[in-house]
Amino acid sequence: MTAPAPAPADIFAKRESEVRSYCRNWPAAFDTAQGARIHDRDGRSWLDFFAGAGSLNYGHNNPALKQALIDYISRDGVTLGLDMHTEAKRMFLESFERRILQPRNMDHKMMFTGPTGTNAVEAALKLARKAKGRQSVVSFTNAFHGMSLGSLAVTGNAFKRAGAGIPLVHGTPMPYDDYLDGKTPDFLWFERLLEGSGSGLNRPAAVIVETVQGEGGVNVARAEWLRALAELCKRHDILLIVDDIQMGCGRTGAFFSFEEAGIEPDIITLSKSIGGYGLPMALTLFRPELDIWEPAEHNGTFRGNNPAFVTATAALDTYWSDDRLTKQTLTHAERVEAALAAICAEHQDAGARYRGRGLVWGLTFADKERAAAVCARAYDLGLLLETSGAESEVVKLLPPLTITPDELDEGLAILTRAVAESAS
Template sequence: MTITQPDLSVFTTLESEVRSYCRGWPTVFDRAQGSYLYDEDGHTFLDFFAGAGSLNYGHNNPVLKRALLDYLERDGITHGLDMATTAKRAFLETFRDVVLRPRDLDYKVMFPGPTGTNSVEAALKLARKAKGRESIVSFTNAFHGMSLGSLAVTGNAFKRAGAGIPLVHGTPMPFDDYLQGQTPDFIWFERLLEDAGSGLNKPAATIVETVQGEGGVNVASPEWLRGLADLCARHDMLLIVDDIQMGCGRTGAFFSFEDAGIVPDIVTVSKSISGYGLPMALTLFKPELDLWEPGEHNGTFRGHNPAFVTAAAALDTYWTDGQMEKQTLSRGDQVEAGLRAIAAEHAGSGAAVRGRGLVWGLTFDDVTRATAVCRRAFELGLLLETSGPQSEVVKLLPALTMTPEELDEGLRVLTRAVRETA
């Protein structure tokens, strides 16, 4: 594909230098449908990015779009703070009946604000309020958001440095296999908890991702997650699962922790919960933790009713019969097979594969290779991002609704991009 250099002058002169994704994809996108985006010059791009996991059902999903347009055309409430509305009621009832009750999950639902970091901030505040302690334990290579509380439990040094102030009250511990099997799980963590001389302030909670997306597609085993849940229970710490990117079916089940057989005390949800890419976030917690005073945590845009409409439609459409989970796991097997073929072809460069469901990573001994692969893939019409502390992982995050043919198309392009950057 030959891409004529677009006119980016208004973006480069007026928009802040903080912009990032657009630097790797230097074109001006105009429209999108399903798993394809189209720039203003008519070039087509297959999307293996899905809005960083916010578009699990693809771009402009027709069922969700129809529900949204119908709602807007009848002048449904758009901005509602935390007022009771018909759209919020419909979402809550659907979420209860389709997601919570079938999984025997007794969670209260909080709307903390429109983004993932709002959900994490609420979770951290609630854990501290419930336990009367300040410290939160997170894990190496974690990513939980860019506001100060969330950033304090995020591992990436570059992102942490942007805070400009000390990030306190968070303590990192090794994620699953961080020490490559050299020590038993949690031996260091538990020793610190038990030793009065360790200097570790007793934590209110731990916060964990079952798969670290931004951290490099690092997958926690079910056994490790069960061990963490047991450790938290024995030491009176709350367990927070950050399911912002891996929830809403990304790993197969609606919640990524289901396969491990654990029930977190608090769960953060955002990204694809609206189904349509509209801002929306939830903080879920056990009823006994509902200790908030009215208005103690709020936000102007916590009641984004159009997102409630598309969220309810997504749940009704995709999560009532169990087929979405089966399809995601099947598509995941397809992606894994394609990536393992690439890794076998490039075994001499240390190519390796890791992932789960429909989130996968491809790595090489040369940590700069992933960036080159993603750049070449863009030139060939495929959108991919890198992840990991050194951007060393080619990350695949296709829509759950992508067809087998589209997945094969993307894997063929990726295969070519890897060959041409060898």
């Protein structure tokens, strides 16, 4: 007699590495998803305030993007193109230029890297060092830029850095906005090190920064802090890299998260939602004069994921031909902030506080373990939430930008209940 097949949970535990993480908090075997909802194989439904860690800004199986993908596959469109010219890539480049670059008076060149965010960061770091002839790169406390070695060297999280297994060099951390609780003038330490002949700081090739640190705990940089950083970099001949991998593609309202501050980065990294549909895609943008690469000096087999070009183009043409999505995101932000303010007022005794921009928000408590308890209870009640921060002390809200007002209110009501029911 043939032995019965193992139950799904059994095969995951038997064959999948101990490195798995999200599934430990969300043990369901998910099967289908649409918009802001995801379902398991038994039909149970959750509202998704995780959105693929920011890779699904337009929701699960967005109909406009899905149809474009189905049409492309049905006509045997090229799937893998490396960096060959393809019609799918041409259409994406033309749409990105028309929808994103030209309206912002940007003349950046575009480089398709390997398919993940850390690939885009590695390319940015390599290019900055090549352009300036220097090795050091300055990053910030609580930053997260990826899991490959170059990206880890500019990442702040001690647990993730330790996984490298070797020294992580040529990266120097500086305090992020409000890291020192406003007790020290912005960039005082950085300026002193740059100007002091005895500081021991190697002159940096670049500074890399997130305008909102998502994985680092939803830490929001002020516009004036970002402007001062951009001015410092210009004054000291340092390239400014903005990592917009999680906060770009409309997450904070505008397409790029740095637009509110009015700064002009030398290099920008995009991934996650740039593909639109959750398909792997990443790119690095840079000012034309920085395009000093030799052919094939930096490459990667999967830098030509043409189905992602197709869905990326559909996303640009559907959502970025006008400002409706930006306005909707900012309207949604007001609803989220109001709900979080009410939660914090109700749980003042627990030290509840909130912060965020657009549709990325964080909720914290005096008891740092409370965040995990809130997320666990939310899962039981039908809402996917993750924690973030160096000690997983932040409840992080990252719903799809396309979520409906009713779905948003439903999710916020579940969050409110989860906070109340997680009290010890």
